Amino acid sequence: MLVAMAVNHLNTELRVFTDHAFGFVSTAEGFVFLSGLVAGLVYTRRAVGNPAAAWQDRARRRAREIYLWHLGGFMTTFLGLQLLALLTGRISTTSPALFFQHPVAAVPMGALLLYQPGLFDILPMYCVFMLLLPTVLAGLQARRWGWIFAVSGGLWLLAQAGLRDYLQAGLARFLPVNLGVFDLLAWQLLFVLGACFGYHWAKPSRPLLSFRPAMLLLCLVVAVPLWFLLKYQHLPWPGVTMDMVWAWADKAHLAPLRLLNFIVVAYLIAAVAVRRPGFFAFRPLAFLGRHSLAVFTVQAVVCALVLTQPDLFATFASRTLTALGLVAVLFATAGMHQQLSTWRRSDDPTGSADRRVWPEPESCN
Numbered sequence: 001m002l003v004a005m006a007v008n009h010l011n012t013e014l015r016v017f018t019d020h021a022f023g024f025v026s027t028a029e030g031f032v033f034l035s036g037l038v039a040g041l042v043y044t045r046r047a048v049g050n051p052a053a054a055w056q057d058r059a060r061r062r063a064r065e066i067y068l069w070h071l072g073g074f075m076t077t078f079l080g081l082q083l084l085a086l087l088t089g090r091i092s093t094t095s096p097a098l099f100f101q102h103p104v105a106a107v108p109m110g111a112l113l114l115y116q117p118g119l120f121d122i123l124p125m126y127c128v129f130m131l132l133l134p135t136v137l138a139g140l141q142a143r144r145w146g147w148i149f150a151v152s153g154g155l156w157l158l159a160q161a162g163l164r165d166y167l168q169a170g171l172a173r174f175l176p177v178n179l180g181v182f183d184l185l186a187w188q189l190l191f192v193l194g195a196c197f198g199y200h201w202a203k204p205s206r207p208l209l210s211f212r213p214a215m216l217l218l219c220l221v222v223a224v225p226l227w228f229l230l231k232y233q234h235l236p237w238p239g240v241t242m243d244m245v246w247a248w249a250d251k252a253h254l255a256p257l258r259l260l261n262f263i264v265v266a267y268l269i270a271a272v273a274v275r276r277p278g279f280f281a282f283r284p285l286a287f288l289g290r291h292s293l294a295v296f297t298v299q300a301v302v303c304a305l306v307l308t309q310p311d312l313f314a315t316f317a318s319r320t321l322t323a324l325g326l327v328a329v330l331f332a333t334a335g336m337h338q339q340l341s342t343w344r345r346s347d348d349p350t351g352s353a354d355r356r357v358w359p360e361p362e363s364c365n
Contacts (some may be wrong), residue, residue: 001026001034002288002295004296006326007302009119024249024261028122028182029190033266035126036191039133040140040198056134063130066293070123071299074110077120077304078103084308092308097261105176114177119300121180128184129191136192140199152192159186159253186254190262210227211271219264226261284331291334297335298333302326 004018004027020026039059046055081099089101096117097099098106109115113124139148164183171177200208229235233242248257272279288295303326306312312322 001031001294002299002330003285003327005031005296006330007323008301009299010306010323010326012323013316014320014323020222020230022261022265023223024258025265026251029254029258029262030266032187032190033194033262036129036194037198037201038194039085039130039191040137040195041202042198043133043137044140044199044202047141052138057173059130059133062325063127066123066130067127068187069293069297070120070127071111071125073109073301074120078107080108080301080305081308084305085235094303095309098178102176110176111175114171114179116178116180118181119304121182122300124180125182125184125187125295129188132188133195136195137199140196145196148192148196152189156183156189156254156259159183160255162253175203181252185255186252189254207269209267211267211274214322216268216271219267222260223264223268226257285302287338288330288334295330295333296338299326299330302329304345 007014008027018027043055043059046058078099081092081095082103085095085100096106096108096115098115098117106115113127116124136148139145149355162184164179168177168179197208198268229245235242235245245257248255249261251258306322306326311318313319
């Protein structure tokens, strides 16, 4: 998903293989759900035999770490784009408008998460998710599943009603606010669902899901037509347009059709993973996943800078090489981050014991 995200952020022909390859489902849905699942799994296991305050503090520290990575990437991009504009004498249309219209306001608003331009609206969402994780896990431990789903589902419904959009429009009357493409009120539902599965996975109990033939067939009956609908854009119903379908599959608000499509696709993938555990095991991609926070941040910065250079997208060959070069940057970033982590551990022997007790869940960003 990290590789697919990076390719999707560039306008190249490779997006045919990475963008909405399974219907009205993008890599973002899987990324948010898996992040919630890993976070729920890791922090539930760490809660065993440790005071609640300790693992809850660890989650807050993780949120702070994500925020600092976001802030570092945001500032690096801001300075890089300013430097490019100074050297080339032009401002690219792909650059965030506020960076050049009101640069003095852009920096503090970015730090306060009130300005989240494209590529920099993902990590702020994860900061909030990690801050909410202790509350979700505490509710699960208290067996308040109903309340958790009621609140999370209620927030998702408010998102469908456009509450976040109304709030942003109201704030925009006073400040150039941009809360990002992803509606936090909607997308929290996927993270909470993932955290619930992760929590259950960490418990020695019977499986939460059963993969019966009838359920598999039902999911196929839903997933396959949606895939054909998106691929061929053919609607057998008179009076129904693709614009109407996309309104029900809106990505920003995680609209009902998109949510349904993700659930059935995720169920089918889980069924394969249960029966063939090694099918999705690919070490190079697992290597990226262990350093996902650094990898995602660097690719966002690189994409923001690369998109300002139209010559890199002038021909099919240049577009393809640019996308492949970005993928190479992902692996280089993971390698450097691992090396820096190794040096840090060797220079701090006293902290290594804490890390053994509280390992960093690198996939929890």
